[in-house]
Amino acid sequence: MFAGEIGVGAILCPIAGAILAPLAYAVRRKMVAWFAVFFALMTCTLSLLLLTNIQSGVLLTYNWIPSIGFSIALNLDALGVYVAAVAGSIGFLVMLYSVRYMEHAEIEGYSLLRYYGLTLLFVGSMIGLVLSDSIILVYIFWELVGFCSYALISYYYKDPKALRAGTKAFVVTRIGDVGLFIAIVALWGSTHSTSLAAIVNLAPADSTLLTIAGFGVLLAAIGKSAQFPLHVWLPDAMEAPTTISALIHAATMVNAGVYLVARTYPIFSVVPSWPMAVVIIGTFTALFAATMALAEPDLKRALALSTISQLGIMLSAAGAGAIVAFEFHLVSHAIFKGLLFLCAGVVIRSVHTRNMYEMGGLANHMKITNVTFIIGTLALVGIPIFNGFWSKELVLDSINGAGYLGATGVLIITSFLTAVYSWRMYYLVFLGKKRTPLEVRDPPYEMRTPLIILSIATLVSWIFISQFSSGLAYSLPSSYGAELLTVRETIEIVLLSPLVVVSIGSLCIIAWLAFVFKDRMMQFLKEDRGLAKALKHGYWFDDLYRVASRGLFFVGREVSYTQTGDVNYNLAGIVLGGIVILLILILGNMGW
């Protein structure tokens, strides 16, 4: 059973690195960076090795709490292993990039140990999350990645914005985590099992507990994957170092939510309103976030909103049961969005601002970054031959095929908006007049290499669709509906589908219109009134939540006035409580 050991290794290797990192740090502070890169490389190797060890069925069951019957196990099917491979490989690339990107951290008074330790812990927890069969173990790793996210968003803690953003991320995702917790206990109540694979095979019939569990998982996904209405934490999370934004908030952690929906799809698809609810939320969020990205002046926040939008597309695919399309878009998006964030990191590091209106004209000064950013953008927009094109069109085709025509229409409109905001980002940063006085140039090799590797992956990852889909078809139970899809079939579906023709055609028209009216559009989006203002303020959802949390603190203060400090009142409280208890007991007796 060698495969199980590789899986455990992929989880424990980075965690061991995190625990041992203080030793490297104590020897020489800067050494911790290469120490972390080494462990990340080992993890990457192990997670890529897992690709050859995909199998169905549950491995390495461990009876964790025999007194109650909670056991944990590993599941090495393709659904999880692909995400683990993404986490491991992008984790390594980000770690390599970080060596140069974070080199000034110590001088500014931030500990590199904290950065690399938490990042390693994160990678291990993420891989553990997707390789776990037991839903309790999923929850444990789910919370751990959430903690790492909070700690890394707050990394530059001397900036109060960062601390606030980290706390906000933690609290908002915790709200979603309540959903996962309820799902665990509800599933236990209805099936007395914590093993996801076993529950899928059991195929329980629809019941109240199952419905509660299903919507609990949906709530968890809304929190973790920043879907409406819990989307507010992700744009603020951009206070994190850009490497963390690339790794956690684009390529891996935010995918955990939609991944869980996909994994539990066979379980909850029998609940009448669940698939529809998932598709509606995903589709709405996709459109909603895309509109906000149009007016966002901050480069990273715009990419964050774009991520929220793309996650909405993935969520819709999962809700429609299109598992192959879902997973394919997840992997494609991780690659090109990770690429875009790392490019953004290069830009921001050079111009010392995140405001796109202060950038511009960088194309000639950083040629490699320019090209790689274009590649990422074209993938995001969904231009043919880039991986984003194939995966997005597959998603659209699957959702349409599952009968969600309205959703398909909305997603097509979203793809228009995606084209517009992506092009706007590129234009503002790389074209036009150079608005910054600072000198900019291409980055050193430690930062260039990940960009180049990811660009190549963006160009060619789709070619492996046949192996990709066969892995899913072979290792997942049939209830997932995963089927083999060859390259030829993909090309046929995508290029011959009338839907695709319509969407590409309309895309070209929209692009041409946007180009023609670009000046007026740019001016409109820059304004601070009307629709543009609503977009820039995120439709004031942030303010809504701020008011709500102030309200909670207000309630706390009001309740605290019962603590008068006067013993007479306190004793009166005892008497009052005593009367209430006697009343409840008497009523209980009458109703017995």
Place this chain on the structure above:
Amino acid sequence: MALVGSITVLYPILILLLGALLSYALAHVVKRSANYVSGTAAAVASVCAIYVLLSLLQRVTNGEVLSVSLFSGGIQFALNPLALFLSLVGTSLTFIVCIYSIRYMEDATGVEKFYALLLLMAAGIVGIGLAQDIFDMYVFFELMTVASFALVAFEKQRWEPVEAGTKYGVMSAVGSVIALFGISTIFLYAGTLQFDRIGTGLSAIAPEAITTTIIVGGGLMIVGFGVKTAMVPFHTWLPDAHSAAPSGISAMLSGIVIQAGLVALIKAIQPLAVLEVTSFGLTLALFASVSMFVGNLIALKQRDLKRMLAYSSIAQMGYILLGFAFGIGIGGKGVALGFIGGLYLILGHAFMKGGAFLCAGAIIYAIGTRDFEEMKGVGRLLPSIGVPYTVFALALSGLPPMVGFVSELFICTAGVDVTGWGLVFVVILLINVVISVGYYVPSINTIVFSKEMGTKVHDARSVPPLMVGTIVLMTAITLVLGIYPQIGMVIAKPAADYLFRLFS
């Protein structure tokens, strides 16, 4: 004094009482470094008690009945799994607090009285578990309580501990008297106070009288013991007492004393609950929910670290109480998992909250303040406080893989299995967990991730190894109990099964 049975049952209490005497006397004999002499003597006594209990663990878990009776059955003690659980947690915490307080209390006068009182309090806790009738339990309950009055008010030269101690004393006395009313009601009608005989005693009287006796007696005892358990609205003494007491005592109070009050409550109402006249479980669940909300909501606005932790204890007692309510049953049969959850949280909370209070004490030792504004960044300057405090606060907020999460998992899983409205209470608990994140995480941000250093932090003195060592030990236990719960199950599961059998 005819003694029937194995006297080994009494050893832990006798050791602790002897230890109290010795640690007081030795300090007067040696006359130098009273804190080291007394503290070490007290620590040694606790270790001996722990050793005796551990040596009996296997036999008790296997179901062997270890009991002793004095005065021809007038007073009976039995070391059942629940008593073993309570005693082990209590003595372990006592041991850690003794070591910690050696340096923490080094500037106090009369420190030998501190350790004597501490051991007396521990003896009271052990006695609550061992007692086999309500009145004896009440006696040890009072021993624990009176010792804790003096300990809360120990720094008698400051007004705050004295006020807190006085309020605590008054409220506790009122509670004790009310409990005594309840006990006498039961005695009047049942003719006996022994836990295993009350049921038969009550069945012999007229049916109408049974209902009244149970409701009145049970209700009064819930109120009386509920004051000590810090159930809302009987909790108002707790924020002052736990804040003003020396930090080792705060750890004991939040960690085991209020939980001992809960065990006393559960033991007292058990003979009444099995007669199935009314739903004690539902009553406890309702009050648990109120406690959770009040504790968490008021904690949000606190600007004093120890006061925040005190309100958090009120909320955590709500979670524990809910677990016990699930075990007893809400309008139907209970589930053993509820007792497991409640007991496991008692175990875990002793170390999580105890550890947090010890960290607060270390901060007081280093910079002399409990105020959040003044302690900004102290965790960064002193990572030996910062890292453990982060672990404790995250554990208390229910983050895996620490013990808080595991306990809440057990309690909520029990809530789904329990007949009736269990799921509603589970949702209430989870909402409260999210609310609690709203004060735990900002406290971590203030202590560790603060840009500015508080005004007093620059002159911080370093924390002694004895204090750091105990804090690190608590951190390790918090992590181990969460990652490998089977270790805690060794004492929690037999106690839970024992309770479940009693309540069925």
